[in-house]
Amino acid sequence: MQKDTQIFSLINKELERQRNGIELIASENFTSLQTMQAMGTVPTNKYAEGYPGKRYYGGCEVVDEIETTAIERLKKIFNASWANVQPHSGAQANGAVFLACVKPGEKVLGLDLSMGGHLTHGSPANFSGKTYQALFYGVKKETGTVDYDQLEATAIKEKPKMIICGASAYSRDWDYKRIREVADKIGAILFADIAHPAGLIAKGLLNDPFEHCHIVTSTTHKTLRGPRGGIIMLRHDFENPWGIKDPKGNTRTMSQLLDLAVFPGTQGGPLEHVIAAKAVSFGEILSDDFTAYGKQIMSNAQAMAKAFVAKGYNLISGGTDNHLMLIDLRNKNLTGKKAQETLDKAHITLNKNAVPFDDKSPFVTSGIRVGVPAVTTRGMKETHMQTVVDLIDKVLMNTEDEALISGIKNDVKEFMKQFPLYPELG
Numbered sequence: 001m002q003k004d005t006q007i008f009s010l011i012n013k014e015l016e017r018q019r020n021g022i023e024l025i026a027s028e029n030f031t032s033l034q035t036m037q038a039m040g041t042v043p044t045n046k047y048a049e050g051y052p053g054k055r056y057y058g059g060c061e062v063v064d065e066i067e068t069t070a071i072e073r074l075k076k077i078f079n080a081s082w083a084n085v086q087p088h089s090g091a092q093a094n095g096a097v098f099l100a101c102v103k104p105g106e107k108v109l110g111l112d113l114s115m116g117g118h119l120t121h122g123s124p125a126n127f128s129g130k131t132y133q134a135l136f137y138g139v140k141k142e143t144g145t146v147d148y149d150q151l152e153a154t155a156i157k158e159k160p161k162m163i164i165c166g167a168s169a170y171s172r173d174w175d176y177k178r179i180r181e182v183a184d185k186i187g188a189i190l191f192a193d194i195a196h197p198a199g200l201i202a203k204g205l206l207n208d209p210f211e212h213c214h215i216v217t218s219t220t221h222k223t224l225r226g227p228r229g230g231i232i233m234l235r236h237d238f239e240n241p242w243g244i245k246d247p248k249g250n251t252r253t254m255s256q257l258l259d260l261a262v263f264p265g266t267q268g269g270p271l272e273h274v275i276a277a278k279a280v281s282f283g284e285i286l287s288d289d290f291t292a293y294g295k296q297i298m299s300n301a302q303a304m305a306k307a308f309v310a311k312g313y314n315l316i317s318g319g320t321d322n323h324l325m326l327i328d329l330r331n332k333n334l335t336g337k338k339a340q341e342t343l344d345k346a347h348i349t350l351n352k353n354a355v356p357f358d359d360k361s362p363f364v365t366s367g368i369r370v371g372v373p374a375v376t377t378r379g380m381k382e383t384h385m386q387t388v389v390d391l392i393d394k395v396l397m398n399t400e401d402e403a404l405i406s407g408i409k410n411d412v413k414e415f416m417k418q419f420p421l422y423p424e425l426g
Contacts, residue, residue: 019421020413021347026324026371029225035280043272063272070275073282077202080233082255086270087230090195090219094120100261101189102161104131110164112136115356118168139356144317152182159186166193169369171320173206180212191215197322199223203294210235223373226281229274297323300372303382307389324371328355336365342399346408378419
């Protein structure tokens, strides 16, 4: 078989792009080499519909061990009693929760996408908004923090079947206890999507959603620093009190309903090579090294936020509790789109993002989202955050100066040489 030189050339080109640039997309990270290597192994050849010990195919004895190891490691990380590691993505994990817990047309209450929420929390462009009656809460205009009073008032008035907490562009910690009190008042399921801060929660650096939420989902990349994928977890399994039944009309425990919602409800065969990589990354998360990594993420985020504020940038909520910050660029007379596209030219990668009460379209936006997990993985410390912010500011204050931006691109490349990425790959 002839080697596909075209695609492998492009893969090498992508490696160089990652090595030479400053990666500030809050939902991206760099896996360890062993995690990445595990993904490119022979479990990719194995079909394994079902669950360990209950497969629809033969020859699954080894992948059963791989998946069981991933499950046990994940349970240990979050002190969970049950976990499903098969979702192909965070969106797939969330889809399974909806399928297990909510009937089409029933009400769900989530954070508005324009206020920092996620597509799968009820956006009309997504299955969650098309299939279910989505209601929203937001953030306070004066503080940029979740409006828990609005959440409670909407919940009591509308009585949604499920309340969703979690976000994709929110820089503050969550009051899960307060939301659980609201959920209990109306008999709602409380579901937390911790895709962004999961790695910080895993090490006790942020509030623990498992103490108060019935169901928790996450991605396995972002702050968990694993392969791209999703997970679903319960700290305590329970006989569901909401009268939810399986497709045959049988009453099931919540873990049984969620298993059925993943397979056969929303997915076919699991990606056992990705599950192997998840298992590797979960092993890494259980180490003391990962605790130090999580603390460094938070220190770097604080240092970066302080540097941005010192240069007159408007951070939503005034700062950050986690790994990211959301910046309103209107006082700099810039759009998020212009900022993203110009910074790309300098090999500084982040994403345009709507800010609360934005007056621009989602394709333009008034803001940018900036995160530090990937640069922290590369080895950056607090002092480097000032350098990164200086480079960003220099680009954004000179968006039409192509020569200057080209020079900064070279500066970025030189700067990143002190933080090698996958040197084993040559």
